[in-house]
Amino acid sequence: MREAPLLDVDAIDVFYGDFQALFGVSLTVERGQVVAVIGANGAGKSTLLRAIAGLMQPRRGGIHFNGAAIGNAPAFAVVKRGIALVPEGRRLFPSLSVEENLRIGGQSGRPGPWTLPRIYKLFPVLSERRHLPATALSGGQQQMAAIGRALMSNPDLLLCDEISLGLAPIIVRDIYAQLPAIVGDGMSLVIVEQDIAQALKAAAQVYCLQEGRIALQGAARDLTRDAISAAYFGV
Amino acid sequence: MTEWLNVILQGVLIGGLYAMFAAGLSLIFGVMRLVNIAHGDLIVLAAYVALMVTQTLGLDPLTSLLLVVPAMAIIGYALQRLLLNRTLGDDLLPPLLVTFGLSIIIQNGLLELFTADSRKLQAGAVETMTYQIGTGIWVGLLPFIQFAVAVAVIAALQMLFYRTALGRAFRATSDDQSVAQLMGLDTRHVFAMAMALSLAVVAIAGVFLAVRSNFDPAIGPARLIFGFEAVIIGGLGSMWGTLAGGVILGVSQAIGAQIDPGWQLLAGHIVFLVILAVRPQGLFPKVSG
Amino acid sequence: MSEQVRYRVEHATRSSRIGVGLIAIVLMVLALAPFWGDRQMLRLLAELLTFVALASLWNLLAGYAGLVSVGQQAFVGLGGYLLFAMVILAGVHPIAAIFIAGPIAAAVSIPVAALTFRLRGAYFAIGTWVVAEVFRLLASQVSVLGGGSGVSLPAAAVIAMAPTRQAREFEIYWLALALTVLVLAAIVTLLRSRHGLALTAIRDNEVAAQSNGIDVTRVKLIVYVLTAFGTAMIGALIFLMKLRISPDTAFSVNDWTAFVIFITVIGGIGRIEGPIIGTIIFFFMRQTLSDLGSLYLLIMGAVAIVVMLWAPKGLWGLIAERYGWQALPLQRHLVFDDTAPRSRDKRA
Ligand SMILES: Nc1ncnc2c1ncn2[C@@H]1O[C@H](COP(=O)(O)OP(=O)(O)OP(=O)(O)O)[C@@H](O)[C@H]1O
Numbered sequence: 011m012r013e014a015p016l017l018d019v020d021a022i023d024v025f026y027g028d029f030q031a032l033f034g035v036s037l038t039v040e041r042g043q044v045v046a047v048i049g050a051n052g053a054g055k056s057t058l059l060r061a062i063a064g065l066m067q068p069r070r071g072g073i074h075f076n077g078a079a080i081g082n083a084p085a086f087a088v089v090k091r092g093i094a095l096v097p098e099g100r101r102l103f104p105s106l107s108v109e110e111n112l113r114i115g116g117q118s119g120r121p122g123p124w125t126l127p128r129i130y131k132l133f134p135v136l137s138e139r140r141h142l143p144a145t146a147l148s149g150g151q152q153q154m155a156a157i158g159r160a161l162m163s164n165p166d167l168l169l170c171d172e173i174s175l176g177l178a179p180i181i182v183r184d185i186y187a188q189l190p191a192i193v194g195d196g197m198s199l200v201i202v203e204q205d206i207a208q209a210l211k212a213a214a215q216v217y218c219l220q221e222g223r224i225a226l227q228g229a230a231r232d233l234t235r236d237a238i239s240a241a242y243f244g245v
Numbered sequence: 246m247t248e249w250l251n252v253i254l255q256g257v258l259i260g261g262l263y264a265m266f267a268a269g270l271s272l273i274f275g276v277m278r279l280v281n282i283a284h285g286d287l288i289v290l291a292a293y294v295a296l297m298v299t300q301t302l303g304l305d306p307l308t309s310l311l312l313v314v315p316a317m318a319i320i321g322y323a324l325q326r327l328l329l330n331r332t333l334g335d336d337l338l339p340p341l342l343v344t345f346g347l348s349i350i351i352q353n354g355l356l357e358l359f360t361a362d363s364r365k366l367q368a369g370a371v372e373t374m375t376y377q378i379g380t381g382i383w384v385g386l387l388p389f390i391q392f393a394v395a396v397a398v399i400a401a402l403q404m405l406f407y408r409t410a411l412g413r414a415f416r417a418t419s420d421d422q423s424v425a426q427l428m429g430l431d432t433r434h435v436f437a438m439a440m441a442l443s444l445a446v447v448a449i450a451g452v453f454l455a456v457r458s459n460f461d462p463a464i465g466p467a468r469l470i471f472g473f474e475a476v477i478i479g480g481l482g483s484m485w486g487t488l489a490g491g492v493i494l495g496v497s498q499a500i501g502a503q504i505d506p507g508w509q510l511l512a513g514h515i516v517f518l519v520i521l522a523v524r525p526q527g528l529f530p531k532v533s534g
Numbered sequence: 535m536s537e538q539v540r541y542r543v544e545h546a547t548r549s550s551r552i553g554v555g556l557i558a559i560v561l562m563v564l565a566l567a568p569f570w571g572d573r574q575m576l577r578l579l580a581e582l583l584t585f586v587a588l589a590s591l592w593n594l595l596a597g598y599a600g601l602v603s604v605g606q607q608a609f610v611g612l613g614g615y616l617l618f619a620m621v622i623l624a625g626v627h628p629i630a631a632i633f634i635a636g637p638i639a640a641a642v643s644i645p646v647a648a649l650t651f652r653l654r655g656a657y658f659a660i661g662t663w664v665v666a667e668v669f670r671l672l673a674s675q676v677s678v679l680g681g682g683s684g685v686s687l688p689a690a691a692v693i694a695m696a697p698t699r700q701a702r703e704f705e706i707y708w709l710a711l712a713l714t715v716l717v718l719a720a721i722v723t724l725l726r727s728r729h730g731l732a733l734t735a736i737r738d739n740e741v742a743a744q745s746n747g748i749d750v751t752r753v754k755l756i757v758y759v760l761t762a763f764g765t766a767m768i769g770a771l772i773f774l775m776k777l778r779i780s781p782d783t784a785f786s787v788n789d790w791t792a793f794v795i796f797i798t799v800i801g802g803i804g805r806i807e808g809p810i811i812g813t814i815i816f817f818f819m820r821q822t823l824s825d826l827g828s829l830y831l832l833i834m835g836a837v838a839i840v841v842m843l844w845a846p847k848g849l850w851g852l853i854a855e856r857y858g859w860q861a862l863p864l865q866r867h868l869v870f871d872d873t874a875p876r877s878r879d880k881r882a
């Protein structure tokens with residue numbers, strides 16, 4: 011018998027007020043797997059991650075994590091179960107220093123391999139600037155801090171929303187180069203990217219969202235360029 | 246000359262009390278952008294709680310703080326969880342009107358329970374002890390204790406805000422509520438903790454107010470205004486600025502009163518309005534990083 | 535010539551046409567009150583009318599312009615004191631004094647706004663309260679007007695208004711009715727004007743209004759000044775009815791702000807009908823609960839909190855939503871009009 015997936019999103023509908031952003035979206039993530047979610051602007055990628063993280067509650071459908079239903083759990087409870095989100099646009103706390111931003115990531119108190127020294131080993135530049143306010147970091151450093159902050163909660167599942175957004179390609183390459191070190195511990199990963207090539211390289215499984223619906227899914231190596239661009243642009 | 250020095254010194258000392266009024270107000274504004282119109286009435290409520298504690302248990306007022314502070318903190322936590330959290334959002338009106346309604350409820354509830362009579366807490370010998378610190382310059386022990394406590398309260402709040410996990414949670418929640426939730430912070434709890442802390446400070450301020458002068462159910466709004474003026478004079482978001490604001494207000498009132506008793510409050514308000522006119526960001530605004 | 539869809543902009547709806555008819559009848563009945571009501575009734579109605587006016591003005595300020603003031607007692611008291619000063623010190627006729635008090639208060643409100651507008655949101659509210667306190671303290675320094683203990687209107691000036699007490703009471707009652715109708719009409723006119731559209735835009739979304747070229751601060755300033763104008767006239771009238779003024783009654787936050795806010799919130803903030811409904815409920819509660827003393831105020835506070843949290847649009851909001859009623863025509867809507875004679879195209 012197959013082991014149950016770590017995360018099982020089952021046909022969720024998500025609304026902003028009266029506006030429906032997701033229509034019956036389903037997605038599964040196995041333990042240790044890297045899954046990419048791609049799609050055009052406004053397709054609903056961030057909404058999907060926010061729903062998984064508990065910032066929004068789906069009106070219909072369910073979300074199971076480690077076998078427990080978390081569809082109606084608030085975000086602060088979801089993170090304690092082991093899901094961390096690196097939000098779109100990084101959103102570090104401007105009133106906190108770099109180190110405080112990392113420490114507050116560990117606020118939920120989950121034990122595990124990720125500690126302050128290990129984050130500093132992964133991203134040495136953060137260690138040098140630990141006492142500066144988060145706003146004093148460059149864009150790439152802020153992204154490192156945002157990833158580090160999420161890792162500090164020792165999640166079983168890490169959700170990354172467009173970590174390459176607004177960064178120079180060389181910095182994006184650096185950050186993606188660290189992914190294996192992160193996933194090495196058996197952590198699962200969902201990455202949302204506009205940059206399809208980057209996503210296909212990093213992920214085993216790919217989902218393509220289009221106007222709130224899953225337009226395509228499959229193993230990264232099985233998907234053709236044409237199929238993807240058809241699903242992406244809806245042509 | 247020494248007469249004026251005495252006046253200014255008294256003003257500085259009462260400024261400590263105003264700083265405590267202000268600190269609680271500033272704290273919750275900083276964390277959740279809530280302006281609590283009932284703040285002054287809660288100070289008066291604390292004074293009445295202290296009155297009951299001292300009368301029923303026979304404690305002296307300063308010892309009663311051991312009970313009054315936790316009692317007010319619990320009231321604050323419950324108030325925020327049960328009522329005020331529901332008012333928070335983009336709209337300005339609900340928190341304002343709900344705390345305004347609360348102010349009326351507290352005033353009239355106290356009136357119903359304790360009548361409009363003036364009360365005072367008796368602290369015994371400390372009230373009358375004075376020390377000469379220079380030729381012709383005297384400091385009362387009680388005002389001195391009160392000022393020292395105010396400085397300690399401000400210092401403690403500053404420490405808490407910048408050196409503890411709770412303070413970090415306050416600042417993070419104030420920056421970005423939804424990301425704070427992603428860190429495992431239940432923002433409803435964080436807000437309730439902020440209100441609990443605010444009312445703990447209110448409790449200390451209320452007890453010193455009650456020892457220092459007469460009080461009755463109607464004096465709350467004026468305390469709110471003093472606290473508010475100290476916050477604005479000092480500059481929003483700065484704890485030490487709050488102390489400076491309180492002292493400036495206290496000294497202005499003392500000088501006004503020395504000129505003409507009718508000018509005590511007016512002098513304070515006028516200094517506030519002048520500072521608002523020439524330096525609306527306050528004297529010591531928080532430098533944003 | 536192209537076929538065009540004809541339309542005109544209308545304010546009226548079916549319910550508002552009925553509403554206008556009803557209003558006319560109510561006004562008639564009110565105008566005739568001296569002939570059907572006794573003295574006590576007249577006094578009560580006059581007081582009720584002044585509260586309708588004060589609450590409508592506050593509603594304009596807070597509900598439409600987003601300026602939540604808890605210091606409107608500054609202008610009630612200022613109006614009252616201006617009336618007493620003009621009558622006592624300059625021998626002005628009391629009724630003339632009411633109409634002079636308005637523009638003076640409007641002028642005073644400009645520097646007040648210059649200061650208080652520096653404070654945002656809820657801090658603005660407390661700032662306005664400080665100003666009212668300053669006014670109160672200044673009033674108690676004016677010894678020719680009785681200082682802290684206040685002063686009565688001289689009998690000669692009272693008698694000069696009308697020879698008999700009854701005539702005076704009729705006169706004051708009609709004055710209250712006229713002023714209240716005037717204030718309401720002015721508010722409706724303002725809301726239906728270009729500024730009214732700007733106000734609605736500001737109420738709905740201040741940032742968007744700003745970026746659409748509306749000078750938000752200017753519109754707010756205009757509303758603030760006009761509100762001070764009206765509030766001071768009503769304040770002058772209130773203290774003409776009371777015949778006595780003192781700093782504590784003139785600048786009372788309970789009487790002129792707390793009650794007014796509760797009336798507006800309970801009736802429905804941001805709606806023209808709200809303050810009217812609210813005042814009727816308020817007076818009803820006052821008549822039935824006033825035996826309870828301070829408990830009655832406590833209940834008022836609790837009711838206001840409950841309404842704010844669970845029915846934030848107030849009683850009129852609930853009614854209007856359920857039945858689509860609208861007594862005073864304010865919203866614009868388009869009426870497509872095929873039967874109207876086709877007028878010429880602009881180029882024709
Ligand atoms: N706070 C909000 N209120 C209302 N609608 C929203 C809100 N946030 C997003 N939407 C709408 O929901 C839809 C999905 O948005 P979402 O942010 O999930 O897209 P996305 O795929 O992440 O896009 P992007 O690539 O631009 O980040 C869009 O149509 C967007 O306009």
Ligand SMILES: [Mg+2]
Pocket residue numbers: 055056057098171
């Ligand atoms: Mg997105």
